[in-house]
Amino acid sequence: MLWNTLLLALREIRRNLTRSFLTVLGILIGVAAVITMVTLGNGATAAVSAQISSLGSNLLMVRPGQRLGASRDTAGAAPFKLADVVAIESQVGQLSSVAPVVSRTVTVVHLANNWSTSVVGSSNAYFSAGSWKFAAGRMFTEAEQQTGKAVCVLGETTRSKLFGSENPVGSAIRIKRFSCQVIGLLVAKGQSSMGRDQDDVIVMPLRTVQRRLSGNQDVGMLLVSVRDGASTSQAKQQIEALMRERRRIAANEEDDFNVLDTREIAEMLSSTTRVLTLLLGAVAAVSLLVGGVGIMNIMLVSVTERTREIGIRLAVGALEREVLLQFLIEAVVLSSIGGLLGVLVATVGSIMLAQLMQVPYVFSLSINLLAFLFSAAIGVVFGYFPARRAARLDPIEALRHE
Amino acid sequence: MNGGADAGQSAPPLIELVGVTKTYGQGAVALQALRGVHLVVHEGEFVAIMGPSGSGKSTAMNILGCLDVPTTGSYRFRGVAVETLSRNQRALLRRNYLGFVFQGYNLLGRTSALENVELPLLYRGESPAARHAAAHEALAAVGLTGWEHHSPAELSGGQQQRAAIARAIVTHPAVLLADEPTGNLDTQRGREIMDLIVALNRDRGITVLMVTHEPDMAAYAHRIVHFVDGRVESDIRQPEPA
Ligand SMILES: Nc1ncnc2c1ncn2[C@@H]1O[C@H](COP(=O)(O)OP(=O)(O)O)[C@@H](O)[C@H]1O
Ligand SMILES: [Mg+2]
Numbered sequence: 001m002l003w004n005t006l007l008l009a010l011r012e013i014r015r016n017l018t019r020s021f022l023t024v025l026g027i028l029i030g031v032a033a034v035i036t037m038v039t040l041g042n043g044a045t046a047a048v049s050a051q052i053s054s055l056g057s058n059l060l061m062v063r064p065g066q067r068l069g070a071s072r073d074t075a076g077a078a079p080f081k082l083a084d085v086v087a088i089e090s091q092v093g094q095l096s097s098v099a100p101v102v103s104r105t106v107t108v109v110h111l112a113n114n115w116s117t118s119v120v121g122s123s124n125a126y127f128s129a130g131s132w133k134f135a136a137g138r139m140f141t142e143a144e145q146q147t148g149k150a151v152c153v154l155g156e157t158t159r160s161k162l163f164g165s166e167n168p169v170g171s172a173i174r175i176k177r178f179s180c181q182v183i184g185l186l187v188a189k190g191q192s193s194m195g196r197d198q199d200d201v202i203v204m205p206l207r208t209v210q211r212r213l214s215g216n217q218d219v220g221m222l223l224v225s226v227r228d229g230a231s232t233s234q235a236k237q238q239i240e241a242l243m244r245e246r247r248r249i250a251a252n253e254e255d256d257f258n259v260l261d262t263r264e265i266a267e268m269l270s271s272t273t274r275v276l277t278l279l280l281g282a283v284a285a286v287s288l289l290v291g292g293v294g295i296m297n298i299m300l301v302s303v304t305e306r307t308r309e310i311g312i313r314l315a316v317g318a319l320e321r322e323v324l325l326q327f328l329i330e331a332v333v334l335s336s337i338g339g340l341l342g343v344l345v346a347t348v349g350s351i352m353l354a355q356l357m358q359v360p361y362v363f364s365l366s367i368n369l370l371a372f373l374f375s376a377a378i379g380v381v382f383g384y385f386p387a388r389r390a391a392r393l394d395p396i397e398a399l400r401h402e
Numbered sequence: 403m404n405g406g407a408d409a410g411q412s413a414p415p416l417i418e419l420v421g422v423t424k425t426y427g428q429g430a431v432a433l434q435a436l437r438g439v440h441l442v443v444h445e446g447e448f449v450a451i452m453g454p455s456g457s458g459k460s461t462a463m464n465i466l467g468c469l470d471v472p473t474t475g476s477y478r479f480r481g482v483a484v485e486t487l488s489r490n491q492r493a494l495l496r497r498n499y500l501g502f503v504f505q506g507y508n509l510l511g512r513t514s515a516l517e518n519v520e521l522p523l524l525y526r527g528e529s530p531a532a533r534h535a536a537a538h539e540a541l542a543a544v545g546l547t548g549w550e551h552h553s554p555a556e557l558s559g560g561q562q563q564r565a566a567i568a569r570a571i572v573t574h575p576a577v578l579l580a581d582e583p584t585g586n587l588d589t590q591r592g593r594e595i596m597d598l599i600v601a602l603n604r605d606r607g608i609t610v611l612m613v614t615h616e617p618d619m620a621a622y623a624h625r626i627v628h629f630v631d632g633r634v635e636s637d638i639r640q641p642e643p644a
Binding site: 004008011015308309311312313314315316317318319320321322395396399 | 464467469470490493494496497502504508509510511512513521522524
C-alpha cells in the first residue's frame, strides 16, 4: 500500500517535471543556505578557537594607558621600565614568566631584498609567553641580553621575504646602520584572530632595541604568563595593585595602565562568531520556511488543478486516507529531494566558500542531518493541508470540475 | 440467472431503490432531481434508462454507483442500506463491486491506457504482475490490444470509451453502470461499444445499467426504464432479442 502510494507520488512528480523542479528548488535553496551559513560560521569559530591555543595559555598583557580601543590614551601615561618587570617577577606569585616588549617598525635589508617589519625587543620569556617554537637556531644567551648584542630571531614571513628559500641562521641582515646576526628561526603561527600576520616579526634582546632603535630605557608592554592551573584573574588583580603602588596612583584615581587577559579577548571573539553563526543560520532557516510555503502553494494549486483526477481516483474506489497519503507523500518526496540536493550543494558551496574566506571547512553531521530532516518535516507540515483538502473532495463535485 | 431467481425469494435483490428522493440545494433554490424512485434490478439483468434531459437519470446513476446518497428513501445493495454507510465503506463498495463508465470518459491525462486501467487494481493492493496481467486482459477484451502505451490524447473517442470500459470491468465488478456511454460517439462506434457491453452482460453475467437517449441503443437491453421529472414513468421488459 505504502509502496504503491510512493509509486503513484513519483509518477505524479514525473508527470509535472517543471512544477516539481521549481518546488524542489525552493527547498534546495533553503537547506543549502542553512547548511552553508552554519558550516562557514563553525569554520570561523574553529579558526578563533585555534587562535586561542596559539596565543599561549594564561597570558596577560600589561600596557600603559587606560583601556583597549581607539580612544586608548597613552600620551599622559608613563611608560614601563625594566624595573617593573623585575618587580612583578619578584612580588607576584604563580607566574611562569614576564617578558618586556618594545617594538618598532623598521626596514630590514638582506642583499637585494628589503622588507618593512616589526622588530620586537624582549627576553627569552617572550618565546615561552607566545608559545613560539624554534624551527632552527637558538634563543638569546645571558651575555647577549646583558650587553645588547646585535643578534636576532626571525619569524617565518620575514625570513621568506629576505631569504627566499634559504636558511637564514648564521647570515647577517642590516637594520638601519647596524648589522645583525640571525641566530634563530621561529616556526610559523599564521594569522591572528584579528587578521594580523604573526610571523611577520624579528625578535632581538630588549637592550639591543633600546640602544640602537628606540634610544631610551622605556618598555612598551609587559607579557605576563601565568602558571598552568593558577588563576589569571588573581594574578591580574595582584599586578594591578602592584602597578598602582609603583606608579603612585591615589585611591580615588583611575588606573593609567591596563591589564588584558588575552584569553578573555579570544573568548569574546569566539562567542561573537558563535552568535553571528546563529544569526546567519536563523536567517537561512527563514528562507527554508519560505520554501515550505512554496510547497504548500504548489500542492494547493495542484489539488485544484487535479480536482478531476482526484474525483476519478475516488470514483474507482480510492479511500480518503489513500488520497491523503498520496498527496502527503508527494510533498514529502519533493521536499526530501530538495533537502538532499540542498545538502550536496551546501557541501560543494561551503568547501569553496571556506577556501575563499580562508576559514577551515568543518563538516558537521548534525546540521546536515537536521536541515535534511527539517526539509522532510516541512513537506509533511505544508503538504498536509492541501492533501486533506484533496482527500475530502466530493467525488461527484470533483468529476464535474473543469 | 434463472437459478438465482428461484433462490431470490429469500435472498435480497442485487439493487433496490425504495422511495429515493434527491434534493440539490436548500430553501428557495432547492431543486428536487428525484421525487420518489422505486426500482428493483436482479443479478444478470441489462437495464436501459431513458428519459428527457434533466429528468434525473444521472442523479439516479450516481446514487446507484454509490458516488452519492439519497436525500430520503433507501438504496439497498444486496440488502445493505448504502445511505447508512460511511464515505470509506461506500468507496470500498465501488472498489469491489461496481464499475462506472462516464459519458466524458474521465481517463487520467498524460497517463497510458494501461496505467489508467490498472488504477482500480492499484487501490486494491494487487501486485504489479497481477495488475499488468489483468489490465492487458481487460484491454484485450475491449479490443485495445496494441494501444496499451498510448495516452488518452493519442486515442480516438471510441478508443477512450473502450479504455474507460476496460477500467470499469478490470476488477470483475458485479454491476456495470454506464451513463450515456455512446453519447459522444458516431453510430458505428456506438454500435461497437453496445456489442461490447452486450457481450459483457451475456458472457460474464455482469449486471448492466445504462443511461441512453437513443432508442437504437436501448433496444439492446432486456428492460427499458423511463424517467420523467424525477420519477420512473414506465418500466418495460423487452422480448429477448434473437
Ligand atoms: N450537483 C448538482 N447541483 C444542483 N443541481 C443539480 C446537480 N446535479 C444535477 N442537478 C439538477 O438535477 C436535475 C437532474 O439532473 P440529471 O440527473 O443530471 O439529469 P439527466 O441526467 O437526466 O439529464 C437537473 O435539473 C440538474 O440541473
Ligand atoms: Mg445526465
